[in-house]
Amino acid sequence: MEQTELSRLYVEYKSLLFSLAYKMTGSVADAEDVIQDVFIKLNGYEVKHKRNIKAFLCKMVTNQCLDLLKSSRNKRELYVGTWLPEPMVFIEKDPLQEMMVKSDVSYALLVLFEQLNPIERAIFILREVLEYDYETIAEIVQKKEVNCRKILSRLKKMLPELEKQMTIEQVKTDREQVITRFIRAIQQGNTLQLMEVLQGDVVYYADGGGKVTAAAKPIYGATRVNQLLIALATKFFINQEKYSIMQVEVNGSTGVVIRNEGKVITVISFEFERNKIKSIFCIINPDKLSFCHTLA
Template sequence: MQLSNENYQNFKPLLFSLGYRMLGSVADAEDIVQETFLRAFQIKDQKVENKKAYLCKMMTNRCLDLLKSARKIREQYIGPWNPEPLFLGEAEADDPSEVLLQKEGLSFAYLRMMEHLSPHERAVLLLREVFDFSYAEIANIIEKNEDNCRKIFSRSKQKISAVENESLHYEKNKSVVSRFIQAFQMQNTADLLELVSDKVTLYSDGGGKVKAAVRPILSRPKVFAFLFGVGKKLQKTIILKSKMPMVSSHSLII
């Protein structure tokens, strides 16, 4: 298989997008993309008719291997594990790679729900729904028959149906985040009650480096108490800002 620099530029965004969706980690996705291309450039004698499918197969298989080992690590992880946010610059929104990354399947809730899928369920769902591979192509990529792939896809869809249609309008979400930051800084509980759902759940992830809530926090009073408590402890250093756009056009508060 002969890969050109043009192939590298064309397929790199696709492979990163696949890897990030499967792993929820920017660094891991970038590492595997580079590893995939290094291995692909070393393949000289093998004839490959569909380079896109072949590279996606290499990428998917490496992600599957990493997910299997990552599950063991995350079982020992203290507290909830959250996907790594991916920030997309507004000025680059017309770039093909940015457009690909902003396609369906990048909401934070969607990526969290992926944690409830097995590695193969995750791969089949993404390859079919986000990247439009046929079942025959998917069967070749993950080395299962087409009927199995159809069943895996159906099972995966059922598991994530609760968040499949979740989306927030960019400008509306931006306004809500700005109001939330202002209300939080003023500790205005009345305004926060208007902005935060009574079914809110707070997931705190310290990355294994700083203290965080071990379990998800439920209900508005408990969430507000936690946030206000963190704010008081970090009163001199805490920075609140919203970065837009990011994964799924949702905002993130830091």
């Protein structure tokens, strides 16, 4: 393929392909590697006359992601503590980065993707997120159209939370206010105010990856989560000049970052139910926060 044609395809489709790869892998670094590998391979193909170059590129990216997920299965099984997807954080508004990422699914939905096998994940993303027709999906994942329909139907019955996360109405202003109260309670060590924003059955997940200290297993229940958060807040905010906490956009929704002397050390994302916090996803593995630093 000619370099000019390759460059044109890269500019035109990079944002779509990156969005697909990120949702498949849950990793910014892996998504970038997938895109790079696909365009290296594409350099050896003659695709000028392909009927649907967009579907062809999505097929290449999907296959690359499927191979990556299969090869990383053992790494996930040996991972220390809870594995959470890498967050996409915009500390400062960057239209170019936002266009590239297209964060059109919540962080909670990315977490749910971890319950799917690679093929299930691909079919769900291609159909429910990217809205491809079944004929195209069947071509991309190399399965019969009827099988793709059956797989998606089974997923919706088995994990109704997937569909709920896709259709849930985002009341962004209300949720920003909840997070503002959450931050204020953390900063002040206000146990009562913190309890007001937590669901009774709230779950706290932390991903330290064995690199930093984190809860090895999820913490369940408002009382236990409250106690943990207040204890962590006491640690973080004894020295107000050293640590800071602020609202940011995490995967298209309002989240929180904590910095130590300007460096992002924690990203917190939330799942809501009736404008209370149902799940807290705390990412503190430094390997998953490198992308945040480039936007700081």
